[in-house]
Every structure is written in structure tokens, then in C-alpha cells.
Amino acid sequence: MEILLLEALGIGAVLGLLLGLTGAGGSLVALPLLLSLHLPLRDAIGVSLGAVAITALIGAVPRARQGLVAWRPVLLLAIAGLPGNVAGQWLGRQIPEAVLILGFCALVLWTAWRMWRSSNLPREGSGALRSAPLVAIGLGVGLFSGLMGVGGGFLVVPALLAFTPLSMLAATATSMAVIALVSGGGFLFYLSGAQPSLPLLAGLALGGAAGVLGGNALAQRLGGRTLVLTTSLRALQVMAGVLQQRLAVGGGIEVLVQGQAPKRQIMECFRAPADAVGHVLVGSASFWEGFDVPGQALQLLVIDKLPFPSPGDPLVQARGRRLKQQGRSPFRDDALPAAALALKQGAGRLIRSESDTGVLVVADQRLLRMGYGKRLLRALPAMRRLRSQEEFDAALAAFTRTSTTGCPCP
Secondary structure (H helix, E strand, O other), rough: OOOHHHHHHHHHHHHHHHHHHHHHOOOOHHHHHOOOOOOHHHHHHHHHHHHHHHHHHHHHHHHHHHHOOOOOHHHHHHHHHHHHHHHHHHHHHHOOHHHHHHHHHHHHHHHHHHHHHHHHOOOOOOOOOHHHHHHHHHHHHHHHHHHHHHHHHHHHHHHHHHHHOHHHHHHHHHHHHHHHHHHHHHHHHOOOOOOOHHHHHHHHHHHOOOOOHHHHHHHHHHOOOOEHHHHHHOHHHHHHHHHHHHHHHOOEEEEEEOOOOOOOHHHHHHHHHOOOOOEEEOOOHHHHHOOOOHHHHEEEEEEOOOOOOOOOHHHHHHHHHHHHHHHHHHHHHHHHHHHHHHHOOOOOOOOOOOOOEEEEEOOOOOOHHHOHHHHHHHOOOOOOOOOOOOHHHHHHOOOOOOEEEOOOOO
């Protein structure tokens, strides 16, 4: 019994830390870890539902307080999802365990593929709320949840974006509330016909609580205060999608994305100081200039690529033809000066005065490997170059003060 309690504490801590750091509910991790305790598959699925419900509830409560949860879609999805969960648990008893495990593996692979394709999701809903499709999706979510012990957010968020006017942020928060209700109801139904080990449940609960507290503390130590500048809308969508999945729910950090609200509202939210939620802002062209963040509100700036003009731009092509006619180089005399100016403007978001400090990351190896990199480096403000991971970590640690937080975000 003591060994089971210790193992359950460890698993609970892992799941809680995952939630606290990334906002992920951990459902795709919970079932394999519970099976490692040599639980029967049905018991592992039932207990997984409880773990999923708790982590989703922890993520949903602060978002509900911020007014991000849309309760009508929650009711529509949950009303259909609860009987679906019961049906899924019944169906799971009729299917061989080997088939269920293979199905779970296929689900993990499909979810990984969807995360890779996450940039294709719209950032806003598509119109008025449509009840019938939500009820059908809710039934499917409940069925998957009861069959495999997963939360079903991979179905709920796309459904909310397709059949409601919710933003990505509100859809994610609403999804957490749905998962808490459907998985929680499924867990109670499981308990009505099973008697799982009390040390197992106690260990998962205590370990999970400790993990969440530790993960949240670490996430708040990192604190947001980060601006990600991309050179294309495609890159913006990819980065925003990944960051929102990892940070937007439960981890103490809000991801703000260009286009989800008017630029002025996003800027005010990012700049406002408080002590609850840190912010990461992902922006493209309109945030490379005209966006001032003095002081400690911004201390990490990430630029995804060197900002060369697009070679497909008709104006760039016209200038290139004219320079060639003059016997000059379109790259050296047009593209390179334009990139140097844009890089200087982007870096200027981080350093606005002599007292400002921060870390600039340019995620493009051409800056060091290509001969023109020295010219681009000269365009940047005078900065100490970090030459190792240890120096980078130490620089970030020096900036772990109170983060940018707390305005009513869009």
C-alpha cells in the first residue's frame, strides 16, 4: 500500500506540474501512467476521468472569474456529453482491452498531428451560436471520454470556433468547463460501480495539488513579459497556436495575439502591471514599430527570422529590376538595408531608454553563419552577446521580477 501511495503521489505530481507549467489537462498522459501502476484498464480509465476533471476545473475557475467562459455552449455540450460518457463506459466493457489500447494509441497520434496543424484553426468563431451541432459534438466528446478516459478538448475547441462566435481564448476556457463537467460526471458514474484504492485516489489528489502549486509558481516566475515578432502571418498563426495550447489555460500566462482585438486594447493589456496573469504577445508587421513598452513590462523579445522583404512583393521585384538595370545588386543595395532597418526597429521594442534591460533572441542562424550577418548585427543597439545556454538562462533569471499582468484581456 505504501508503494502504491508513493507511486500515485509521483503520478499526481507529474500531472499537476504539467498543468501548472503548460495549462495542459494531461489526459493523454494520465492513462499510460495509471496503467503503469498495473491497474485494470477499466479502472485506469475511470480514475483518469477524475484526474482530467480536477485539472480542467483548476483551469476553468480562474477563466470563469474573468468572464471568459460562455455558459450556454457549456450547457449544450455537457447535457449531451454526460449521457455520452455513460454510454462510452458501457461500450468500453464490450470491447477487448487490446482494441481499446490500440484505439488510444491512434488517438494520441491523431492529436499530435492536429497540434502540428494547429495553425489552421481560426482565431475567432465563425458566427451565431448553432445548438444542434454542439449537441452532436457533445455526445461524441462524452463517448470518447467514457471510452478512453480523455477530456475531449481536441473536439470541443474546434466545435466552439466553428459553431459559436467565441474567440480562441474564450473557446479554450469554455472547453475546460465542459471537460470538468463531463469528465467529472463520468468519474462519479465510474465510482458508482467500482471501489478504487483510497491510497491511489489520495496520492493522485495530494500529488496533483503539490504539482499544480509548484508548476504555477515556476510559470509565474517566468512571468510572461515576452514579445514574439514574426515575419509572416503564417508564422504568427503557428506560434500563437502552439503557445496558446501550452500557456493560455491554467499556467498563469495569457497569450495575446495580433488580430484577436484592436491593437490599442492588446497593447494596453500587455503593458498594464498587476500580479495575477503574465502576458506573451505574438505580433507581426504592425507590432514591429509604433509599439512602445518601457521599463520592466517587456524583458524578452523573440524574432523568428531575419526580416528580409518578401521576394514575391511586386514593389520589391520592381526595385530589383531597376537596380539590375543600374548594374547594382538587389540584395546588397535593397533587401539587406531593408532587413537591417526592420531588425533595428524590432529590437527597439525592447530597448526604449538607457535604463531598459532585456534579452533579444533572433532565431535565425544566418545572423552568424552568413557574411552579411555582421552588417545586421551592427544595426542593433549595443548589447552583450550571450554565447551559451548557461549565459542565456542566467540572463533570464535576472529578470524574474513582477510580470506584466492583470488587465481585462480581450
